[in-house]
Amino acid sequence: MNLVFLKNLVVRSFRNYSNISNLKRVRTRRDMEIKTREDPIVLKLDTAEFHNIFTPEVLDLKKLFEKYQYEIRIAGGAVRDLLLGQPAKDLDFATTATPQQMKEMFITENVRMINMSGEKHGTITPRINDKENFEVTTLRVDMITDGRHAEVEFTKDWKLDANRRDLTINSMFLGFDGSVYDYFYGYEDLMKRKVAFVGDPDVRIKEDFLRIMRYFRFYGRIAEKPDNHDQHTLDVIKQNADGLQGVSGERIWMELKKILQGNFAGDLLKTMLNLDIGKYIGLPAPNLEEFESLLKRSEHLNLHPMTYLAALLNTIDDVTILHTRLKFSSYERDMAYFIVEHRPDKEASRPLLPYEKLVLNTKIKQKDAIDYVREVLKYRGDEKLLEMFNKWEVPRFPMTGKLLKENGVPPGKMYGQIINKLKEYWIEQEYKDSAEDLIKLIPSIIDECKTK
Numbered sequence: 001m002n003l004v005f006l007k008n009l010v011v012r013s014f015r016n017y018s019n020i021s022n023l024k025r026v027r028t029r030r031d032m033e034i035k036t037r038e039d040p041i042v043l044k045l046d047t048a049e050f051h052n053i054f055t056p057e058v059l060d061l062k063k064l065f066e067k068y069q070y071e072i073r074i075a076g077g078a079v080r081d082l083l084l085g086q087p088a089k090d091l092d093f094a095t096t097a098t099p100q101q102m103k104e105m106f107i108t109e110n111v112r113m114i115n116m117s118g119e120k121h122g123t124i125t126p127r128i129n130d131k132e133n134f135e136v137t138t139l140r141v142d143m144i145t146d147g148r149h150a151e152v153e154f155t156k157d158w159k160l161d162a163n164r165r166d167l168t169i170n171s172m173f174l175g176f177d178g179s180v181y182d183y184f185y186g187y188e189d190l191m192k193r194k195v196a197f198v199g200d201p202d203v204r205i206k207e208d209f210l211r212i213m214r215y216f217r218f219y220g221r222i223a224e225k226p227d228n229h230d231q232h233t234l235d236v237i238k239q240n241a242d243g244l245q246g247v248s249g250e251r252i253w254m255e256l257k258k259i260l261q262g263n264f265a266g267d268l269l270k271t272m273l274n275l276d277i278g279k280y281i282g283l284p285a286p287n288l289e290e291f292e293s294l295l296k297r298s299e300h301l302n303l304h305p306m307t308y309l310a311a312l313l314n315t316i317d318d319v320t321i322l323h324t325r326l327k328f329s330s331y332e333r334d335m336a337y338f339i340v341e342h343r344p345d346k347e348a349s350r351p352l353l354p355y356e357k358l359v360l361n362t363k364i365k366q367k368d369a370i371d372y373v374r375e376v377l378k379y380r381g382d383e384k385l386l387e388m389f390n391k392w393e394v395p396r397f398p399m400t401g402k403l404l405k406e407n408g409v410p411p412g413k414m415y416g417q418i419i420n421k422l423k424e425y426w427i428e429q430e431y432k433d434s435a436e437d438l439i440k441l442i443p444s445i446i447d448e449c450k451t452k
């Protein structure tokens, strides 16, 4: 999608939008009355311009639903992203057809369906033209929710479906004729760069506590300032923070990682910790002072999410606690251990030497060690050293087991000691020595080893 075009489109739509007559008077959020529109169509986009979205597969999907006279619209996140002029990651569809009706239709039309696990919640996934999978979900109301799972009832009412969604900006639909259906002022909030729950935040959060994390993620996506939160929303988040206890670590980490990759990462994490979220997400005693100084010295260095978290951790044991809760990948977990272990100041004759050694002597993949060292240098805010490290080309140690063997050192007890000593020497000499130079040292190293 042409982004410049979309930006213009949004600006244009916003201008039109201010003239739209069907807006109800905007109420303040505090009065708890849900703001809603009678006529939900707030603007009509020119469909000719979304050919990137309306692929032949998407159009075939639409034709099928048309043939059977079911309504289908693009829903939720994709509509938000499109209106923001950002490419939508994946398209989710909503429909008035029930899962049973969809199944019958797809079977009649010889369309394969995959992954039937979503059916209970109304989601059917057809594979169109044997090429692309689409999730199509029946309009629904969440009846019973325990903060994680919902029991659902299907409906034909688009507004009820919009009303079950988390944030106003995520509650819009886009029809294939370009109509944007917005029952809860999501478009207005999007243009104001405001993140608000649909209706009562307390109800929305209690339906799914992960929405606390989603709130911060989308705040980072759309807000213009780091601290422009609605105080009531923050109060409600604080009251409900303990609900995160029951949410799986994987889901929390997925959101937290995105928060820490987005705008205002440091500020958002601080806000979250001020709302006492820390203890429910594996950060029971965060080191806020160190975190604050990390932000001051390093926030502009495009920190890895783990580098933010490492500043909050006092000890190696804290890494283990956090990993137990959030279930990091082994790459992420090892990065956290590495940063916490290697963040203290290192005295050295050559400033880069300790970090070169970490890469050359690593027991993990060298590529990972390089990433980790880079994060340590960012953590330390040492931009000069970081630049040196980025320019440093990892030299290749010229000695091999084969060469050692050929020069009288058989594999065995002394083998490891000798190769380590040669490597140490080679590093200290700034990688100048060739294999021949190093081979000459072998007899004296053997003597040294024997006398020990």
Ligand SMILES: Nc1ccn([C@@H]2O[C@H](COP(=O)(O)OP(=O)(O)OP(=O)(O)O)[C@@H](O)[C@H]2O)c(=O)n1
Pocket: 075, 076, 077, 078, 089, 090, 092, 164, 165, 166, 167, 170, 171, 208, 210, 211, 214
């Ligand atoms: N806890 C949640 C998760 C999702 N949704 C609704 O389901 C839609 C799709 O969810 P999902 O794909 O998880 O999020 P997106 O908003 O699409 O964001 P992303 O770009 O990350 O996919 C959301 O827009 C929102 O309307 C919700 O109400 N509550």
Ligand SMILES: [Mg+2]
Pocket: 077, 078, 089, 090, 092
């Ligand atoms: Mg999505």
